Amino acid sequence: MAVSVDEAASTDPVRDHTPPARRLRGRGRGRSVLEVALLTVLAVVMLFPVLWMIETSIKENRDVYAVPAKFFDFKVTMGHFKDVFVAPGGGRSALSVAFLNSVVVAGVSTALATVLGVPAAWAYSRFAVKAKKDQLFFILSTRFMPPVVVVIPIFLMYRQVGLIDTKLGLILIYAAFNVPFTIWMMKGFVDEVPAEYEDAAMLDGYTRLQAFRRFTLPLLLPGIAATAVFALIFSWNEFVFAIFLTSSDSVRTAPPAIAGLIGGTTVDWGLVAAASVVFALPVLVFAYLVRKHLVAGVTLGAVRR
Amino acid sequence: MAGIEVTALHKRYPDGTVAVDHVDLSIGDGELFVMLGPSGCGKTTTLRAIAGLERQTTGDIRIGDTLVNDLPPAERDIAMVFQFYALYPHLRTRDNLAFPLRAEGLPKAEVRERVDEAARLMRLGPLLDRRPHRLSGGEQQRVALARALVRRPRAFLMDEPLTNLDAELRADMRTEIKHLQGELGTTMVYVTHDQVEAMSLGHRIAILNKGRVEQIGTPLEVYDRPASLFCAAFIGSPPMNLIEVEVADGKLRSQGGLVLPPPPSLPRDRRLVAGVRPEALEVTEPGAERSAPGRVVSAEWLGDEVIAVVDHGGRRDVRVRMPPTVRFAAGAPVGLRHTGGPPPVYDVSTEELVA
Numbered sequence: 001m002a003v004s005v006d007e008a009a010s011t012d013p014v015r016d017h018t019p020p021a022r023r024l025r026g027r028g029r030g031r032s033v034l035e036v037a038l039l040t041v042l043a044v045v046m047l048f049p050v051l052w053m054i055e056t057s058i059k060e061n062r063d064v065y066a067v068p069a070k071f072f073d074f075k076v077t078m079g080h081f082k083d084v085f086v087a088p089g090g091g092r093s094a095l096s097v098a099f100l101n102s103v104v105v106a107g108v109s110t111a112l113a114t115v116l117g118v119p120a121a122w123a124y125s126r127f128a129v130k131a132k133k134d135q136l137f138f139i140l141s142t143r144f145m146p147p148v149v150v151v152i153p154i155f156l157m158y159r160q161v162g163l164i165d166t167k168l169g170l171i172l173i174y175a176a177f178n179v180p181f182t183i184w185m186m187k188g189f190v191d192e193v194p195a196e197y198e199d200a201a202m203l204d205g206y207t208r209l210q211a212f213r214r215f216t217l218p219l220l221l222p223g224i225a226a227t228a229v230f231a232l233i234f235s236w237n238e239f240v241f242a243i244f245l246t247s248s249d250s251v252r253t254a255p256p257a258i259a260g261l262i263g264g265t266t267v268d269w270g271l272v273a274a275a276s277v278v279f280a281l282p283v284l285v286f287a288y289l290v291r292k293h294l295v296a297g298v299t300l301g302a303v304r305r
Numbered sequence: 306m307a308g309i310e311v312t313a314l315h316k317r318y319p320d321g322t323v324a325v326d327h328v329d330l331s332i333g334d335g336e337l338f339v340m341l342g343p344s345g346c347g348k349t350t351t352l353r354a355i356a357g358l359e360r361q362t363t364g365d366i367r368i369g370d371t372l373v374n375d376l377p378p379a380e381r382d383i384a385m386v387f388q389f390y391a392l393y394p395h396l397r398t399r400d401n402l403a404f405p406l407r408a409e410g411l412p413k414a415e416v417r418e419r420v421d422e423a424a425r426l427m428r429l430g431p432l433l434d435r436r437p438h439r440l441s442g443g444e445q446q447r448v449a450l451a452r453a454l455v456r457r458p459r460a461f462l463m464d465e466p467l468t469n470l471d472a473e474l475r476a477d478m479r480t481e482i483k484h485l486q487g488e489l490g491t492t493m494v495y496v497t498h499d500q501v502e503a504m505s506l507g508h509r510i511a512i513l514n515k516g517r518v519e520q521i522g523t524p525l526e527v528y529d530r531p532a533s534l535f536c537a538a539f540i541g542s543p544p545m546n547l548i549e550v551e552v553a554d555g556k557l558r559s560q561g562g563l564v565l566p567p568p569p570s571l572p573r574d575r576r577l578v579a580g581v582r583p584e585a586l587e588v589t590e591p592g593a594e595r596s597a598p599g600r601v602v603s604a605e606w607l608g609d610e611v612i613a614v615v616d617h618g619g620r621r622d623v624r625v626r627m628p629p630t631v632r633f634a635a636g637a638p639v640g641l642r643h644t645g646g647p648p649p650v651y652d653v654s655t656e657e658l659v660a
Contacts, residue, residue, distance in 0.1 A: 128318040196391035199358050205379035205408040215393060 056273035057081065064269050080274035094249045095275055098257030105167055105253055106235035109174035113231050116175070117182025118224060122212060124183065125190035126198070136187075139180045147177075147240040155244055165246050170253065173241050178231040185230070189223030190216070229290045233283050254279050307369030307459040307492060308334040309355060314364035316350050324350040325361070326516030332494060337486050339495045339507035343539070347516040348496045349464055355494060356385050356462050368459060384453035388465040390445040392437040398448050399433040405456050419455045426485070427451040443474045450482070460492040467502065479505055500540050504528065512536050530649045534656040537580045537649070543612055545580040546623040550650070552577070557650070561618030561641075562597035568647035568660040576653040583626035585645030588613050588633060596640030601633055617641045
């Protein structure tokens with residue numbers, strides 16, 4: 001999946017062949033110096049917490065609390081990373097269970113949203129549906145409300161049907177949030193694939209669904225991959241529903257589990273930092289893989305209609 | 306091969322738009338039939354209904370003797386060529402051509418033979434191993450045509466196949482399609498909004514407007530006697546001059562004094578408009594015999610002809626097609642004279658041909 005995304009992105013015909021350095025020089029030296037200075041300041045401000053997190057995760061505890069703070073001369077340890085996965089007495093730690101839960105919940109909810117959303121997007125793109133615009137707006141409107149607003153009603157509903165503190169409950173709510181997103185984003189991608197492929201295939205002896213599967217679907221794969229990654233990142237990062245709807249260690253996902261590490265009498269900052277690094281890594285990797293679609297996906301929606 | 310009968314076709318989309326109001330067509334076996342009309346007139350929807358890509362709301366479609374209303378596209382034994390060529394992007398030309406045959410389950414040897422034949426007919430030899438993105442627009446359209454040919458269908462449906470090509474290539478392909486259709490003798494329904502294409506290709510032309518057929522006829526019939534004011538304005542470049550006339554002394558007379566020979570059996574009690582082709586008028590010396598006084602407003606020297614726009618006191622300026630040898634200054638007073646036979650005459654209120 002990841003490979004095909006990268007390939008599709010690199011075949012982008014629009015290329016700027018001017019080297020960036022020359023473009024900068026063309027605008028005058030004074031301005032470029034100012035630009036670089038401002039960008040550097042911005043980068044330091046933005047990246048410092050990340051760097052500090054990574055440093056903290058490999059520092060020993062007494063270096064973490066050292067005053068003045070030690071930037072470079074500390075002893076490197078991998079102990080915190082071991083603590084993330086292994087419980088103090090041996091066996092699996094609660095955090096590692098939470099990570100596994102996150103993988104399951106994010107993976108299954110994304111798969112569900114994709115399986116439901118892609119055919120829906122195809123239908124909205126291809127067929128004359130009654131009140132199509134209103135339907136699409138209604139679908140989008142379910143994303144208007146922030147999760148905090150709906151979490152209480154959802155909580156009450158879930159308690160009635162017994163979905164409180166279950167992975168299935170989280171999977172369903174994340175899928176519900178991702179389906180509108182998938183439909184809207186995929187509709188843009190489906191619109192780009194000419195309907196004539198399917199018409200031609202139907203004349204060649206395929207049914208509508210076969211035509212979709214054999215001709216349109218392969219052309220949609222890069223778009224599906226990008227959309228799925230967005231959905232995955234949303235489910236992976238989601239905090240509000242996770243903390244309200246789950247409580248037991250065996251069900252909890254990583255975000256509330258990591259947050260739960262803070263708040264005791266002493267906080268093991270090394271462990272918090274190491275868990276955060278482990279948590280951030282998959283998102284960074286996926287975001288890097290779909291970086292071009294990230295821009296394309298966002299601007300696509302902005303330009304059309 | 307087979308003729309196509311379309312009876313009382315009506316197509317209404319779920320959102321309420323009526324794409325085709327009422328269309329009756331009777332297309333003969335082996336005929337090259339053109340559907341012509343502005344965008345949104347229902348011509349493409351009609352074609353897609355014949356193909357089976359749209360289900361009509363009411364009405365019947367017969368291909369040959371078969372009622373095909375409920376048949377899926379694949380079972381109608383037709384081939385379609387699209388405006389956007391719809392070649393499968395991941396297949397080489399050879400496989401694109403073979404694709405519909407393999408879908409039918411023909412034996413390998415026959416597939417190869419038919420692909421080679423179609424490739425020879427459309428001169429695709431050197432392109433057989435390329436993928437669509439390495440073909441030019443014209444080449445892609447030739448492959449698309451070849452893909453329609455290999456099927457040996459009972460009818461070809463063409464949905465504006467030349468619209469995306471540049472002008473020169475379009476003229477070449479037009480000749481090629483006409484030649485091919487003549488050679489194969491297969492029924493072809495051709496949809497276009499380009500009147501030149503329609504005139505040069507069609508055995509017969511159906512002019513559609515707002516989901517209805519305005520006129521069906523040979524290119525010359527359609528050109529000489531448009532059945533309605535819409536057809537009159539749509540066919541011909543520059544279009545017909547529509548001149549308001551009255552019947553007096555057994556002649557048609559315009560407000561500006563232009564005199565036209567009257568067609569037989571004219572109704573007297575209605576407001577009438579005569580359709581006069583630009584080539585049925587001529588610019589003369591002012592005061593020449595049978596001429597009405599006028600003034601040249603502007604003129605376009607096109608090389609092979611001159612289109613003069615003449616104000617003769619009528620409600621609208623008229624366009625006159627003249628040989629390129631005439632010389633007159635813009636703004637000069639001239640005479641305007643009608644030279645042809647009786648023009649078609651329309652009723653202003655019904656917009657239909659009355660004589």
